[in-house]
Amino acid sequence: MADSQYSQELRVAIQAVVEASKICRHIQSTEDFAELSKNDRSPVTVADFGSQAVVCKAIHEAFPEDPMIAEEDSAALRLPDQISVLNRVVKEVGKVVPDATQEQVLGWIDQGISRDPAPRTWTLDPIDGTKGFLRKEQYAIALALLVDGQVKVAALACPNLGTIESDEVGFLFTAIRGEGAYVSPLSDPNDRTRISTSSSIFTRDARFCESVESGHSDHSWSSEIAHSLGITRDSVRLDSQAKYAVVARGEAEIYLRLPTKPGYVEKIWDHAAGSLVIEEAGGTVTDVHGHPLDFSRGALLSENQGIIATNGPLHEAVVTAVKKCNENG
Numbered sequence: 138m139a140d141s142q143y144s145q146e147l148r149v150a151i152q153a154v155v156e157a158s159k160i161c162r163h164i165q166s167t168e169d170f171a172e173l174s175k176n177d178r179s180p181v182t183v184a185d186f187g188s189q190a191v192v193c194k195a196i197h198e199a200f201p202e203d204p205m206i207a208e209e210d211s212a213a214l215r216l217p218d219q220i221s222v223l224n225r226v227v228k229e230v231g232k233v234v235p236d237a238t239q240e241q242v243l244g245w246i247d248q249g250i251s252r253d254p255a256p257r258t259w260t261l262d263p264i265d266g267t268k269g270f271l272r273k274e275q276y277a278i279a280l281a282l283l284v285d286g287q288v289k290v291a292a293l294a295c296p297n298l299g300t301i302e303s304d305e306v307g308f309l310f311t312a313i314r315g316e317g318a319y320v321s322p323l324s325d326p327n328d329r330t331r332i333s334t335s336s337s338i339f340t341r342d343a344r345f346c347e348s349v350e351s352g353h354s355d356h357s358w359s360s361e362i363a364h365s366l367g368i369t370r371d372s373v374r375l376d377s378q379a380k381y382a383v384v385a386r387g388e389a390e391i392y393l394r395l396p397t398k399p400g401y402v403e404k405i406w407d408h409a410a411g412s413l414v415i416e417e418a419g420g421t422v423t424d425v426h427g428h429p430l431d432f433s434r435g436a437l438l439s440e441n442q443g444i445i446a447t448n449g450p451l452h453e454a455v456v457t458a459v460k461k462c463n464e465n466g
């Protein structure tokens with residue numbers, strides 16, 4: 138890997154998400170997820186906590202001054218009736234950090250509770266697509282570094298993502314702003330291949346992807362948009378930022394995330410890593426109004442609504458179609 142301003146950050150980030158992937162894969166293989174329900178009724182598992190612990194530990198040790206904005210916190214694990222879940226998290230983390238104690242694991246998880254904007258900050262989704270993880274489908278471990286509100290470094294591990302060409306399963310997508318986007322097998326992160334988005338300029342041939350859960354992205358609105366663009370094929374529904382990855386490596390042209398209810402504000406950890414990977418692969422990412430994503434506001438994309446990510450050449454046409462459908466609907 139050539140040395141650049143952020144090469145040390147990328148090295149640490151890669152090692153951290155690879156270790157987290159090992160924990161997630163092992164827990165998924167046991168089929169015992171110790172699932173809890175959060176206040177918003179979304180699921181969280183022993184793997185989300187374990188992944189957050191190891192990634193926060195690695196980032197904090199390498200860059201002790203940098204805050205971390207991560208999805209989870211340890212509050213539920215500190216409840217006396219959740220002691221068995223906590224013990225399981227400690228056991229799973231212990232497989233990659235031998236002799237980790239309960240207090241250490243809780244402390245590492247809580248290194249991710251920053252929420253305020255800072256000139257330099259990391260953001261982590263320890264498992265993006267927890268519902269996909271529970272279904273044994275797609276999920277991602279998404280880590281990014283923001284500097285002055287811009288995503289500069291991304292490491293996006295997709296442990297269940299395959300390819301058409303080979304039997305390999307599990308890929309790592311990485312990017313440093315201005316230096317391109319790369320994919321490697323999770324089993325060999327140094328074996329990097331540069332990726333680029335599809336060069337297609339015809340909307341009618343576009344392949345588009347969206348969330349599996351209709352609560353996360355409006356499926357009937359997206360099919361209206363697809364229809365107005367002349368797209369005849371069905372959308373590909375997959376969980377997590379794996380959607381950004383498939384657009385980045387040229388297997389789809391469009392990722393639509395259309396608000397399902399007024400008032401939901403997207404979280405930065407759901408988009409930071411994926412959006413840089415697409416941009417560095419030649420694509421474009423905006424919100425549904427065509428505005429750039431504003432990562433400078435802390436944990437929330439409070440200035441944005443929904444997401445439109447494309448290969449690049451199709452972006453304007455897709456934004457226009459979304460606007461038209463919005464006006465007519």
Ligand SMILES: Nc1ncnc2c1ncn2[C@@H]1O[C@H](COP(=O)(O)OS(=O)(=O)O)[C@@H](OP(=O)(O)O)[C@H]1O
Pocket residue numbers: 179208262264265266267268269347348349350351352353354375376377378396397398401404407
């Ligand atoms: N209402 C609403 N609208 C939009 N987004 C929401 C909403 N509620 C939750 N979330 C976030 O969706 C994240 C998962 O998104 P996905 O695209 O992977 O969804 S899906 O699993 O494919 O259905 C999910 O991330 P994880 O919690 O990391 O899985 C949430 O942050």
Ligand SMILES: [Mg+2]
Pocket residue numbers: 179180208267
């Ligand atoms: Mg969640």
Ligand SMILES: [Mg+2]
Pocket residue numbers: 262264265266406407
């Ligand atoms: Mg998420």
Ligand SMILES: [Mg+2]
Pocket residue numbers: 185208262263264265266267
């Ligand atoms: Mg998550």
